[in-house]
Amino acid sequence: MNCANHPQSPIAAYCRTCGKPLCTNCTRPVMGVIYCENCLAERVGEVVAQPLDAIGRETIVTTSIGIVVVGRSPEASAEDLLRDADAAMYKAKERGRSRYEFFDDAIRDLGIPVIKTLRVAETLPDTHAAPNAAWLLFDTYDERRAGGTGRRFDWSLLATYERSKLFFLSGGIDPDNVVAAISLVRPDAIDLSSGVESAPGVKDHDKIARLFERVRRE
Ligand SMILES: [Zn+2]
Ligand SMILES: [Zn+2]
Numbered sequence: 001m002n003c004a005n006h007p008q009s010p011i012a013a014y015c016r017t018c019g020k021p022l023c024t025n026c027t028r029p030v031m032g033v034i035y036c037e038n039c040l041a042e043r044v045g046e047v048v049a050q051p052l053d054a055i056g057r058e059t060i061v062t063t064s065i066g067i068v069v070v071g072r073s074p075e076a077s078a079e080d081l082l083r084d085a086d087a088a089m090y091k092a093k094e095r096g097r098s099r100y101e102f103f104d105d106a107i108r109d110l111g112i113p114v115i116k117t118l119r120v121a122e123t124l125p126d127t128h129a130a131p132n133a134a135w136l137l138f139d140t141y142d143e144r145r146a147g148g149t150g151r152r153f154d155w156s157l158l159a160t161y162e163r164s165k166l167f168f169l170s171g172g173i174d175p176d177n178v179v180a181a182i183s184l185v186r187p188d189a190i191d192l193s194s195g196v197e198s199a200p201g202v203k204d205h206d207k208i209a210r211l212f213e214r215v216r217r218e
Contacts, residue, residue, distance in 0.1 A: 140171035
């Protein structure tokens, strides 16, 4: 018998949880245990669903997970894989909280980017500019930099957005203003990026913990 994902490859192991037969391309032991891709996604979801301790308070985080199976496209670069996993993650997020989704041709056909960044200056940009995008991300316009400015734009501009698509609020969101951001703008998701980095590109765990605490208290 050969692998369902890789018809050329013989079966080398079986998923610990569901017993699905797997070839060597499909078997990536996690802490010494072999899971199929679905059971691995379930395991990740279970682990993440455990309450975590954020500065002495029990905090529950929900995650959406995007998965791309490396063995199916051996020529893909690391950037390709991350982009595809991202696309699957947005798809999972659309289905609700704590879901996972595998990247496949249907997601590819959505047209990437599935997330369209719109930079907001004095007025709201054209929200119909990217009909293929599943999500919009509103970020602060900066003439010198593309993204990650760390400054917020005038959120009241979003009052006129008709919410035809799910959207991220981004730009200058930090532990001090996240509650206001959620209650004023009611975004579908928040992009934290620079607001919780102590230096560009470095996520600051204290800031993230403070932010979760603010959200939780609300
Ligand atoms: Zn399994
Ligand atoms: Zn396989």
